[in-house]
Amino acid sequence: MEKKVLDKREEVINLLKKQKIREVKDLDAYKLSICHPHSAGIDLGSRELYLALSPEIAAEMGVEIVHRFQTHTSGLTSCRDLLLACGVNTVSMESTSVYWTTIYEILQDSGIEVCLVNPKKFRMVPGRKTDILDCQWLQTLHLYGLLRGSFHPTSEIASLRSYMRERENLIQERSRFVQRMQKALTQMNLLLHNVIDDITGKTGLLIITSILKGERDPKKLAAHRDPHCKKSEEEIAESLTGYYKEDQLYLLQSNYDSYLFFEKQLNAIDNQITKTLQKFPIKKEQKEVRPDNGKKGKSGRGKNSIRTTKNLEDILFHITGADLSALPGLRANAILQIISEVGIDMSKFPTANHFASYLGFVPHNKITGGNIISSRTDRIKSSAAQAFKKVIPSISQTDTALGSFYRRLMPRLGKGQAIVATCRKLAILFYNTLAFGGQYVEYGEAQYKQKQEEWEKKKLAKLAKKYNLALSPNIE
Template sequence: MSRQRSIPRKVKGQARKIKPLDELTIVHPHAAGLDIGSRETWACVPPSSSPEPVRVFGPFTPDLHALAEWLIACGVDTVAMESTGVYWIPIFEVLEARGLQVFLVNSWHLKHVPGRTHRPTLACSQGHGQSDVLDCQWIQQLHSLGLLRGSFRPDAEMCALRSLLRHRATLIEHRSPHILHLQKALVQMNLQLPAVISDVMGETGQAIIRAIVAGERDPLTLARLRFPGCKSSEDEIAKALTGTWQSEHLFALKQNLQLVDYYTQILRECDAELERCFAAIKPRWDAPAELPQLPKAKRGSRSKNEPTYNARAELYRITGVDLVA
């Protein structure tokens, strides 16, 4: 029978030998920090890289290339910048194209790193304000110590697709108020079309509104324009379309319909561009020669703002996952 080793019990207050902690390790010795504004960009490199480690550059494209040239000449291989509005995008693209590793840092994370002190600034021949210089120095110091985490940014193809999708969403947002103004013009003439049909921009609603704009005023004639799928009867629609027909509200109705049509046409053009963008993206997975057939879409899943192309099939082709199932 083997003897068990006795384990000494810890006594409260007993001194323990503790290995002293080393100072913070420099993770990125050739790191730079950028403070980006609308009119100028402040850049800071390690003091050992340049006799003038802080410089300011303008917002124009030649200035951005000059910034990249200076960073490379200073031996910089990684750059950290704050995601300020959209001003960072051109700088990010120029630096990334020159082979630099760019960290796009969330503004909230940067502001909540403790320990910042207002120390004297480094020499800067441009003679600008102290706070801007401190910002780029602080970003450079944190990045050199590896305390900053870069945000995810997809590749160029996905960035282009994302920009177009966001633009499409903006167009839909801009069209929506004109639909509301169109309904307001109807109600001001006591044309209670929204009360008898669920969507004034549906087939029945558009047919009636376009006839009104074209000059038709007879409620019975307008009611006969209802589509078979409309739940309200012709008599109900005719009763709702007995209005006052003021000229100023008819004018507002016409112009808002024109604006809705304009945005609808622009959306179709945007969908065509999105379709071309989707077609240019290769699958991001080992896709078989023939993709499995997608299951049928859920009933009622169609949206009135649905694009003209098959977005579900394109996303499935690229990712191999039914993302909108």
């Protein structure tokens, strides 16, 4: 018990040593200084917008400090014209729902820098909570450079992000109607899900369409069995001996039509995503061929993959200038989901650790009284983080270095923490590949285990030296 306390104390001391402590002679450098003299603050809602100018600018121009505008397009353009007339070059505002998007683009197109603030970082407002006070407080904080703007991608990435998020919504909506189809079949005692893994596969859809056309013979329905099905025709026929009901047949037809509608919508949005990618500026010439990463022979297409005749991995290679598909577990769908959220330009993140922290893969240590009271990761809702987490189960089954790393941590830390730790390593690899354009080289599980053994030997030698002991090899 005492050893654990001492080890914890040493960890806390090492963390505190990394903290920057102010010295008396440097106190002048920590005084608040004006960073953005020509700044303004905006608090907006669904119906009206409040704009707060700097008191110095308002006095010089002979106008009021706080102005109110309607959120119609004419009101937003009037707000922009006032800012330009007053010489304001930077504005801070909250990212309230989706109301900020239009005024953000209007100000950006006018050459005004917009500092988009997360409302969670702006909750502690002194005094009563009103729109007039909020916009003035935003302007004051921005004047002294105390606000940090949220990450916002370029217009091309923003368009891609809209398509990818809508595509995810379509997939979720489609799955609801698949469940309703299965419920209708079950209520007619057609236990198709017991013999087929996916009722929307080739065999399942053929059987459902035959039922809707009026076929009731189990043997004829089972004849639609694909040769790749594990169950035999006799087993499928036994599960398709049902008790048909008129109301459930109607619901099955209705939900099947809805399923086909969402399939059509997915095909349309996939076509739009492909067209959008082809408009991106490229970093690699079209004639340059993507290096062989050992995945070309493996199938990367699934039921939810983007439907296109183009090779998305080749398109992404020319756009990003790096072969991200060479990373373990990452294929075109996952890469697109990550890029649509974080963009291609990694210069917004100073280091790979900053990128991993942005995704919520880095522990947030809270130290008080010389003890670490919490080291949990931040709860961040990010589609990019979810994309990394989705590929970890497939990585855990491979003989890659990352797969071996996950299997080493999982028994000791548990599945949840092992997934986050593996995601952090994968995010760092993603950042380095995209930022520096190098080709990822997989060393495999054997070399990873060899390095781990060497590290353990060094650790044992260090402990033996600390306690004046000698290591002797096992003669057996």
